[in-house]
Amino acid sequence: MNVTVRVFASYADALGADRATVTVPDPATVGAVRTAIAALSPKLPPRPIIAVNEEYATDDVPISPGDEVAVIPPVAGG
Amino acid sequence: MSRSGIVAAPIDVAAITDEVRDPHTGAVATFLGTVRDSSDSRTVTGLEYSAYTGMAEREMQAIVREAIAIAPGVRIVAVHRVGNLAVGEVCVMIAAAHAHRGPAFDACRYAIEEIKKRVPIWKREHYSDGSSEWVNACAPDAHAPHPEDAHA
Numbered sequence: 001m002n003v004t005v006r007v008f009a010s011y012a013d014a015l016g017a018d019r020a021t022v023t024v025p026d027p028a029t030v031g032a033v034r035t036a037i038a039a040l041s042p043k044l045p046p047r048p049i050i051a052v053n054e055e056y057a058t059d060d061v062p063i064s065p066g067d068e069v070a071v072i073p074p075v076a077g078g
Numbered sequence: 079m080s081r082s083g084i085v086a087a088p089i090d091v092a093a094i095t096d097e098v099r100d101p102h103t104g105a106v107a108t109f110l111g112t113v114r115d116s117s118d119s120r121t122v123t124g125l126e127y128s129a130y131t132g133m134a135e136r137e138m139q140a141i142v143r144e145a146i147a148i149a150p151g152v153r154i155v156a157v158h159r160v161g162n163l164a165v166g167e168v169c170v171m172i173a174a175a176h177a178h179r180g181p182a183f184d185a186c187r188y189a190i191e192e193i194k195k196r197v198p199i200w201k202r203e204h205y206s207d208g209s210s211e212w213v214n215a216c217a218p219d220a221h222a223p224h225p226e227d228a229h230a
Binding site for chain 1: 111127129130132133134136158169170190193194195196197198199200201202212213214215216217218
């Protein structure tokens with residue numbers, strides 16, 4: 001399954017884009033997407049934080065077509 | 079009425095302070111985050127904040143609900159600005175009003191600490207030598223299983 005992921009801030013700079021598409025085995029999970037995203041650039045950490053439908057998601061969370069998936073760099077609000 | 083938001087326009091501190099007050103208020107605790115002119119001995123000329131807006135707004139709303147749960151009766155407004163900010167500008171404001179100061183302080187402190195931990199907002203510092211860098215402040219750990227993994 002192809003999963004398109006929104007990318008922000010330093011990770012977007014690292015990838016040169018604000019979206020990336022990775023291919024993971026069906027059924028897709030957050031854990032598989034994390035690993036696949038990390039493999040896109042040595043500038044990304046090995047296990048980047050993932051959000052699904054605007055909520056932080058653990059490795060076991062399934063990803064379905066139409067879900068909004070995002071990779072979240074360390075936050076720096078305030 | 080409590081609320082939160084991600085905003086592009088300058089934060090009107092007086093208006094938000096007034097917004098949380100009502101005749102039952104005995105205390106208003108406010109926190110302002112402002113743009114500092116230095117970072118690790120480098121001269122900062124400005125900051126650029128960006129956000130995953132939809133998720134940031136959801137997290138801010140959750141934080142406001144949690145603050146009300148730990149300080150029942152508090153009225154709280156929490157706003158964070160995005161875009162380019164100059165030194166001295168307000169980047170984040172919390173205003174918490176209550177009949178008594180204890181719950182007002184508690185809610186205000188809780189909200190700013192949680193915003194810094196988990197709201198998906200990012201900051202790029204611009205320096206006097208023309209360079210800029212993303213500031214890696216905090217790996218979101220409130221809901222993530224392996225926060226240490228987020229560090230490169």
